[in-house]
Amino acid sequence: MTRFSRSLIIEAIVFALAMLAVAAWGCWASGQDAAVVPKPIPQTTAWQDEIQAELDRAGWQAAWQNKSVVVQVPAGVYRFVKLRIPAHVALVFGTGLASREADLIYVGGDDQTLIMMAGGYGPLLAGCQIRSQRLDAARLTALLVENCINPQLLNVRVDLRGVDTIGLDWRGRESLAAQNVELRAAVPLRYGWGDNGSFRNFDMGANGKTDQLPNTVVWIAGMPQQINFDGYQTWQGGNHAIWGEVHSNRSGQGLNLYNVRYEQSTSTGDASTAAIHLHFTGRSLESLLVIGSRWTDRQKGWDLRGVRSVTRLGGYLPGN
DSSP states (O other), rough: OHHHHHHHHHHHHHHHHHHHHHHHHHOTTTTTOOOEEOOOOOOOOOHHHHHHHHHHHHHHHHHHHOOEEEEEEOOOOOOSSSSSTTEEEEEEETSSSSSSSSEEEESSSSSSSEEEEEEEEEEEEEEEEEESTTTOOEEEEEEEEEESSSOEEEEEEEOOSSOOOOOEEEEEEEEEEEEEEEEEESEEEEEEEEEEEEEEEEEEEEEOOEEEEEEEEEEOOOOOOEEEEEEEEEEEEESSSHHHHHHHEOOOOEEEEEEEEEETTTTTTOOSSEEEEEEEEEEEEEEEEEOOBBOOOOOOOOESSSSEEEEEESSSSSTO
């Protein structure tokens, strides 16, 4: 037997074992490469090990076959502590067409990231609501997207009510596409860095419970590189719609706001603050574009430093 023949036999055995493992955990939907995970066990987190193992297997298959794999989970209530979605893997709850097809209830302690997309191309999450069983759970991040190319979020809702919580934290790399997303947290959205981000149809509310974090709906923690908010944008709470104080050695390319409707909190908001507070040092943000948006009457419109070009078309911005 030649070395080449032995190699083919080994590959065939590995493939057969992989298919047996798939059959034991679920079934592949015709034409979709989708694993269907068993129904959850009520009141326990037993399903978490099953779904994470399925996600890891899907990641291995995606890397081996060089194509995306869908892991489809039935609608239901799921208790969990932490999940990681690998590159080229889509985690879809129910049909993925509504944010509350699955209710993901976090049952862990403070200081935790709940769902992570870290590294690689094209991870996707769709069709779920993420909330904490403990309403006072502090310093949680519901969704962390880090060093990914073309990550996607579709029909996702986050509801965290504790101190210094973050709904979505984007820490690079490029082409994030998020649509039909609702975020409720101390800071609903944090932008760390990343190129070409699209945030479409966002409903966000800041709960005002911040000790270490800025009291804002959107926290700009890095230099924006073509970041777009469009579709419908409904933002509430906090002192600011957008807040950022950034020192960077890299120039920013653009921050574009379309159709934002912002209402500052009347109970926790400070009327002396600006709806848009952006201070850049080191290098400048090339352009800020604000189209068709409306901001709270009780506060001034913006407080800008290090922004080269500002364009406002339509809408209403008090004090500017």
